[in-house]
Amino acid sequence: MDALILQILNGLDKGSAYALIALGLTLIFGTLGVVNFAHGALFMIGAFCAVTLNRLFNLSHEVEVPGETDFLGNPLMRDVPYLYDIVGESAGAAIIDWSVPLAILFAIPIMIIVGVIMERGLIKHFYKRPHADQILVTFGLAIVLQEIIKYYYGANPIPTPAPDAFRGSFDFGAMIGFDPNTIIYPYWRLVYFCFSVVIIGAVFAFLQFTTFGMVVRAGMADRETVGLLGIDIDKRFTIMFGLAAAVAGLAGVMYTPINSPNYHMGMDFLVLSFVVVVVGGMGSLPGAVLAGFLLGILESFASMREVINFVPGINQVIIYLVAIIILLTRPRGLMGRKGVMED
Amino acid sequence: MGILEVKDVGKRFGGLKALSDVNLSVKENSCHAIIGPNGAGKSTLLNCLVGKLIPDTGSVMFDGQSVLGRSPHEINQMGISRVFQTPEIFADLTVFENMMIPLFAKRDGAYRLHAYESVSNERALIEEAERMLDDVNMLDKRHMHSASMSRGDKRRLEMAMCLVQNPKLLLLDEPTAGMARADTNNTIDLLKEIKAKRDITIAIIEHDMHVVFSLADRITVLAQGTPLVEDAPENIKGHPKVQEAYLGETH
Amino acid sequence: MFGLEKKDATLLLLVAALTIFAPFLLNPFPEGSAMAQFNAGYPDLMQRFVIFGIFAIGFNILFGLTGYLSFGHAAFLGVGSYAAVWMFKLLSMNVLPAILLAVVMSGLFALLIGYISLRRSGIYFSILTLAFAQMMFALAYSVLTPITGGETGLQLALSDPRILDGGTADGNLPVPGLFGLEMRDSAQLELGAWVFTFNIGYYFCAIVMLLAFYLAIRIFRSPFGMMLRAIKSNQQRLNYTGLNPKPYTLAAFVISGMYAGLAGALMASMDPLAGAERMFWTASGEVVLMTILGGVGTLIGPVLGAGAIKYMENIISKINSDILHGWFAFLPDGLEDFIVAVIYPFIGKGWHLTLGLIFMAVVIFLPGGLVEGGQRIARAFRRKKPDTPKSAKTEPAE
Numbered sequence: 001m002d003a004l005i006l007q008i009l010n011g012l013d014k015g016s017a018y019a020l021i022a023l024g025l026t027l028i029f030g031t032l033g034v035v036n037f038a039h040g041a042l043f044m045i046g047a048f049c050a051v052t053l054n055r056l057f058n059l060s061h062e063v064e065v066p067g068e069t070d071f072l073g074n075p076l077m078r079d080v081p082y083l084y085d086i087v088g089e090s091a092g093a094a095i096i097d098w099s100v101p102l103a104i105l106f107a108i109p110i111m112i113i114v115g116v117i118m119e120r121g122l123i124k125h126f127y128k129r130p131h132a133d134q135i136l137v138t139f140g141l142a143i144v145l146q147e148i149i150k151y152y153y154g155a156n157p158i159p160t161p162a163p164d165a166f167r168g169s170f171d172f173g174a175m176i177g178f179d180p181n182t183i184i185y186p187y188w189r190l191v192y193f194c195f196s197v198v199i200i201g202a203v204f205a206f207l208q209f210t211t212f213g214m215v216v217r218a219g220m221a222d223r224e225t226v227g228l229l230g231i232d233i234d235k236r237f238t239i240m241f242g243l244a245a246a247v248a249g250l251a252g253v254m255y256t257p258i259n260s261p262n263y264h265m266g267m268d269f270l271v272l273s274f275v276v277v278v279v280g281g282m283g284s285l286p287g288a289v290l291a292g293f294l295l296g297i298l299e300s301f302a303s304m305r306e307v308i309n310f311v312p313g314i315n316q317v318i319i320y321l322v323a324i325i326i327l328l329t330r331p332r333g334l335m336g337r338k339g340v341m342e343d
Numbered sequence: 344m345g346i347l348e349v350k351d352v353g354k355r356f357g358g359l360k361a362l363s364d365v366n367l368s369v370k371e372n373s374c375h376a377i378i379g380p381n382g383a384g385k386s387t388l389l390n391c392l393v394g395k396l397i398p399d400t401g402s403v404m405f406d407g408q409s410v411l412g413r414s415p416h417e418i419n420q421m422g423i424s425r426v427f428q429t430p431e432i433f434a435d436l437t438v439f440e441n442m443m444i445p446l447f448a449k450r451d452g453a454y455r456l457h458a459y460e461s462v463s464n465e466r467a468l469i470e471e472a473e474r475m476l477d478d479v480n481m482l483d484k485r486h487m488h489s490a491s492m493s494r495g496d497k498r499r500l501e502m503a504m505c506l507v508q509n510p511k512l513l514l515l516d517e518p519t520a521g522m523a524r525a526d527t528n529n530t531i532d533l534l535k536e537i538k539a540k541r542d543i544t545i546a547i548i549e550h551d552m553h554v555v556f557s558l559a560d561r562i563t564v565l566a567q568g569t570p571l572v573e574d575a576p577e578n579i580k581g582h583p584k585v586q587e588a589y590l591g592e593t594h
Numbered sequence: 595m596f597g598l599e600k601k602d603a604t605l606l607l608l609v610a611a612l613t614i615f616a617p618f619l620l621n622p623f624p625e626g627s628a629m630a631q632f633n634a635g636y637p638d639l640m641q642r643f644v645i646f647g648i649f650a651i652g653f654n655i656l657f658g659l660t661g662y663l664s665f666g667h668a669a670f671l672g673v674g675s676y677a678a679v680w681m682f683k684l685l686s687m688n689v690l691p692a693i694l695l696a697v698v699m700s701g702l703f704a705l706l707i708g709y710i711s712l713r714r715s716g717i718y719f720s721i722l723t724l725a726f727a728q729m730m731f732a733l734a735y736s737v738l739t740p741i742t743g744g745e746t747g748l749q750l751a752l753s754d755p756r757i758l759d760g761g762t763a764d765g766n767l768p769v770p771g772l773f774g775l776e777m778r779d780s781a782q783l784e785l786g787a788w789v790f791t792f793n794i795g796y797y798f799c800a801i802v803m804l805l806a807f808y809l810a811i812r813i814f815r816s817p818f819g820m821m822l823r824a825i826k827s828n829q830q831r832l833n834y835t836g837l838n839p840k841p842y843t844l845a846a847f848v849i850s851g852m853y854a855g856l857a858g859a860l861m862a863s864m865d866p867l868a869g870a871e872r873m874f875w876t877a878s879g880e881v882v883l884m885t886i887l888g889g890v891g892t893l894i895g896p897v898l899g900a901g902a903i904k905y906m907e908n909i910i911s912k913i914n915s916d917i918l919h920g921w922f923a924f925l926p927d928g929l930e931d932f933i934v935a936v937i938y939p940f941i942g943k944g945w946h947l948t949l950g951l952i953f954m955a956v957v958i959f960l961p962g963g964l965v966e967g968g969q970r971i972a973r974a975f976r977r978k979k980p981d982t983p984k985s986a987k988t989e990p991a992e
Contacts, residue, residue: 035717125958131717132663136886137957139879143950151939151947271724271875278721313737320725320732327718327725328710393834419836431834435827436820444824447817448836456845458818463599465817504835 002173002182007300009172013189013258015296016196017043020251021273022280022288023200024244030220030283031240034123035131037138040270041145042245045114046252047261048149049107051158054099057083057092098163100256107249115245119238142267150263157260162188166257188257195254199247200289206243207285216240220283275323281336291334295319346371346544347392347512352401354387354568361387362398362568369512369561374538374545376555376576379565380588385548386428388565389516392546393425394418406511416453424505425514430497432504434490438481441489441504442472449508475507479533495526499533506537513537515547519554531557556580564588602811605894609807613800616640617790624787628920634909637780637793638864642904644796644803645860650884650896651803651810652853656846657882658891659819661826662712665720665878666727669707670700670851672734672873674858676741679748679868686758687768689777689798689863693856700855701848708847712840715829727878734870747869770863772798777863795864802860803897806853811893813849822846823891854881883953889963898964903949911945 021043028036060079068076084092095102122141126134161167166187173183207213218225219233252261259265276295280287301307302318314321326333349367353360362384369375379385390396392403394415403410410418419425424445433441446468451457463469476482479499484492489500498518505513518534519527531554537543538558549555555562555576562579564571566588572579579585596603612619621635634640653667674696681692711722734742742748750767759768770777777795784790813819824832825839832839862868871877880903888899915938922930940948960966 122954122958132661132720133957133961135663135717135720136882137954139882140950140954140957143946144954147944147947147950148939151944267876271728274721275725278718282717313733316732316736317729320729323725324710324722327714327722331714331718414838415833416836416838419834425834427834431828431831433824433827433831436823440820440823443817443820444832444837445835447821451817453836453838454841456818456841458813458816458845458849460817461597461599461812461815462817462820463815508836 002178003304005173005176005178006183006185007304008297009183009185009189010303011297011300012193012293013296014299015293016193017251017255017269017292018273018276018296019289019292020196020199021248021269022276022292023203023285024248025273025277026280026283026285026288027203027240027244027247029277030285031216031237032119032123032127034126035134035138036123037135037270037274038118038142038145039138039244039248040266040268040273041142042111042114042248042266043252043255043269044146044149044261044263044266046107046111046249047160047256047265048153048252049110049249050100050103050160050253050256051153051261053103053106054096054160057081057096057099059083100160100162100253103253104250107253108246111246111249112242114249115242116238118245119241123241124234124238142270146263146266153263155263157262159260160256162191162257166191192254192258196251199250203243203247204285212236212239272319275319277333279323279326279333281333284333284335287333287335295322298322345369346406347546348402348404349388349392350402350404352388352391352398352403354384354391354396354398360568362391364569365401365565366570367563367573369544369546371511371544372542373560374534374547374558376547376549376559376562377565378549378552378555378562379571382567383565383588384568385565386516387568389425389514389548392418392514393423416448419448419508419510420453422511423514424508424510424512426498426501426505426516426518428516428520430494430501432489432497432501434488436489437485438476438487438489438492438500439472439485441500442476442485442507443468445504445508446472472507475503478506479503495522495529498522498530502533506541506543509541510543512544512546515545515549517548517550519549519551527551527554530554534558596808598811599815602815602893606804606808606811609894609897610804613644613804616643616800617792617796621788621790625789626787631912631917632909634905635790637778637791637796639904639908640793640796641799641860641864642908643901644799645857645864646881646884646900646904647897648799648803648806648860649854649857649881650888650900651806652850652857653881654850654885654890654892654896655810655813655822655853656850657885658896659814659822659826660843660846662715662843662847663720663882664711664723664847664850665875665882666707666723666725667850667854667881668875668877669727669730669873670704670854671858671861671877672730672868672870673700673703674855675862675868675872676734676748676858677855678859678862679750679866682750682756682770682862682866683754684757686756687770688758689770689772689859692770692863693802693859696855696859696862697852700858701852704848704851704855705844708844708851712843712847724875724878727873728875731870731873731875734873742870743868744870747867749867770866799860799864802856806856807893807897814893818842818845883949887953887956887963889965890961892962892965895963895965902964906945906949910941910948911943913941915942 021039024042025036025039028034028039058081060081062077063080065076065078070076081092081096083095086092087095118141122137126137169184169186171180171183172185174180207217215233216236219236276291277288279295280289280291298318299315303315308315345368347367347369349365352362352365354362365388377385377388387396391398392410394410394413394417397411405421405423408421410421433444443462443465450468473482473485476485479502481496481499481503484496489497492500502518519530522530534545535558538545545558547555547558559576561573562576563573564579564585571584571588572582574582596606598606617635617640619635620640621633623629623633649671653664657663677696677699678692681695685691707723707726711719711726714722735744752765752767756768775794777798780791780793782789782791821837821842825843829839858872884899884903885896886899887902888897889895915934918934918938918941919930922933925933938944956963962969
């Protein structure tokens with residue numbers, strides 16, 4: 001029992017990332033009808049927003065340490081972030097420590113701008129072109145974006161730690177009445193899961209309860225009719241693209257303490273996220289979220305030693321296997337509407 | 344016994360009864376029109392004949408064989424060709440290539456891997472294609488990209504693609520929909536000529552009464568998924584039931 | 595000629611001439627000169643040009659003709675490589691049985707994967723092929739290590755049986771060959787400052803590529819090729835014309851899988867090892883890039899695309915900032931630094947960025963790739979002459 005709970009927990013953080021990326025992909029596909037292969041790159045850019053902010057906070061200048069010298073007898077120099085000069089040392093240290101959560105504020109405007117530029121500059125010219133063309137051009141864009149990041153940040157993963165308070169693990173098992181030390185879970189993964197639930201909830205609430213969201217949902221169902229009502233659906237769709245980019249970016253920001261960001265993390269997640277979208281059902285938002293978590297947890301179960309001993313290598317292929325079975329037996333996915341891309 | 348025998352065919356979509364108790368007999372070498380108001384089930388019936396839909400009940404016999412459960416390409420191989428409401432052609436191919444494909448289908452069946460021979464060596468088929476193009480006055484356009492043609496030309500090309508297979512039964516789904524009067528008349532003339540020249544059975548779904556009464560030997564009126572009347576054209580014109588069906592539909 | 599129309603025969607002869615004289619054509623700069631780094635006429639790279647040319651030609655038969663975008667074709671390349679290396683280990687270092695088994699095996703895999711994947715179309719087909727290829731990659735990398743060599747890859751060993759060759763005689767690993775001709779053997783010709791290398795492996799691959807290219811022309815011009823284009827154009831019409839698209843598409847899938855297997859076998863023949871990374875999805879993406887860049891659906895396009903990308907990967911990527919500074923040394927210092935700073939991100943290690951940008955530009959502006967670009971330029975020149983207004987007719991599948 002405790003082992004099962006542990007596996008579910010282990011699957012949640014990856015599942016959260018899948019769900020957030022797949023949610024954005026589905027928003028874009030459902031509203032704009034575009035298959036966006038550059039969506040993983042948005043996730044990656046989000047992660048590098050966190051890296052950038054961390055570096056900005058750490059911009060330093062050298063000061064002498066009074067009364068100490070190095071081994072040559074010169075005054076000892078120490079790097080002091082400019083931040084310390086502005087807000088004082090203790091506040092500065094705290095800000096640097098909390099740079100990843102703070103990067104959320106930093107990433108939102110950047111991701112929206114990136115998303116809107118992407119949509120207005122490139123994607124909108126591909127609304128009427130075949131899906132294959134959309135895949136190809138966004139695939140090209142993904143290469144370009146990841147190469148730009150690689151140029152400025154190098155090819156190596158950049159460790160970006162969580163705030164001190166959330167480092168380490170806690171005994172989740174003891175909290176819910178199991179024997180101590182049976183379910184040890186890192187704090188930050190729990191934070192990530194809660195964060196993704198909040199984001200997903202916010203997106204659904206936005207679509208459900210605002211007029212803007214209502215129009216977008218109507219547009220997802222029947223674009224032409226909404227256009228006929230005299231509503232400028234294109235402008236709203238641009239904003240939706242920005243929103244989807246922000247969701248992917250935030251998923252990336254918060255993921256940095258779990259996996260040190262590198263330039264190809266977007267592509268790595270993209271392939272799996274696409275599988276998630278297909279399993280959930282093209283164009284179905286709840287399907288994307290459900291499939292994201294399900295596949296994350298399934299992947300985690302497949303990594304259990306008992307399972308691997310029984311079916312070697314299953315942990316490597318489980319997601320693809322599920323995708324193939326779903327596609328062949330139920331092409332509209334778990335929760336897809338009948339007739340959407342069902343061929 | 345007609346070449347096409349539809350018996351007790353019924354089809355439902357969820358709760359909607361699209362067709363019920365449809366009986367229809369199309370005589371060989373006749374032109375049989377199926378008319379009816381919008382939503383009468385004409386297209387559904389047509390789709391049941393060509394294998395796109397499978398009826399829930401009843402049987403469809405063509406030339407003594409059942410078509411039920413067969414796929415569209417098998418039904419075509421039995422001798423039924425279909426013209427669509429909006430022309431369906433191979434838009435990325437030239438007019439000539441559009442003509443060659445039905446000829447290959449007729450000669451080689453549904454599938455044959457002839458990957459090493461050259462199309463340009465198929466003298467006999469090429470001649471046949473050109474003869475047909477000549478018949479529909481499109482020989483000068485044979486190297487044209489078919490996507491760049493006018494709608495009328497596309498329609499004529501589609502018709503030629505069907506005819507070149509020498510089908511026993513030609514199904515026409517509103518062949519003059521959206522056409523100008525002059526084009527409609529040309530189409531009527533073309534179809535009359537085809538009827539005169541060949542041994543061919545034509546079943547036509549049409550809204551335009553002018554077309555129907557110019558061509559049809561027999562007319563079935565469909566309303567709410569059921570045949571109302573079947574009779575010769577001259578008897579259909581003044582038939583009270585028909586007027587009721589149409590007028591009832593359009594207030 | 596060769597059962598081809600004049601235009602196609604000319605194209606074939608042109609490609610043949612280019613591949614035969616490639617050691618000269620690709621080495622236009624004298625040895626030791628500043629431009630010598632742009633020479634691509636060394637065996638290793640020339641082999642890659644033609645091998646990836648084969649891969650792309652095959653991919654184009656599927657994607658270019660039927661429009662089915664496979665994102666997992668590298669899997670068949672990997673299968674071909676593994677099969678070939680196993681032939682070297684078990685049977686003989688002769689490349690012919692290795693190639694034969696590789697083509698058969700990749701064909702069988704393509705038959706199985708194609709049969710399943712082709713039950714869906716559009717993006718679902720792409721995802722299915724991607725999923726299959728990723729599965730094969732993951733398995734080759736982990737569980738199938740006894741067959742694939744896992745992380746280290748599959749290599750020759752002194753203890754291999756090599757039944758036909760009678761095992762390994764001396765203490766050295768044998769090299770692949772063709773009835774006594776060793777693939778790695780080269781002859782060098784020095785003409786003044788120029789050095790040209792003629793490598794047996796390259797010429798072997800070149801001949802195989804010419805055969806593959808010839809076969810592709812035959813397929814393009816055959817009724818089968820026409821059917822494939824009809825599938826891309828309008829499947830509904832094809833159905834109602836009495837044709838069953840499925841076996842045609844499956845045949846195209848298997849043929850293109852066999853081309854990939856052939857390419858994989860040649861890679862193993864030039865350098866007898868095989869690794870799982872050859873099957874990774876980025877490798878599948880690369881052949882998509884090649885085909886689109888050169889001109890999808892055209893005969894020569896995929897070969898050009900493969901050449902362009904391999905050239906960038908091997909030549910452009912080697913230009914570092916020192917070399918750039920050397921080129922612009924004649925400029926004033928500030929300007930020199932500025933220009934180098936502007937250019938540098940796009941070359942050297944950043945060549946992928948250039949590739950991505952070019953690729954996007956091609957998809958947006960030139961859907962016909964380099965071939966369409968060439969045609970447009972040629973047409974622009976032709977248009978300058980008077981009285982040829984009617985020649986601007988587009989010809990498909992040139």
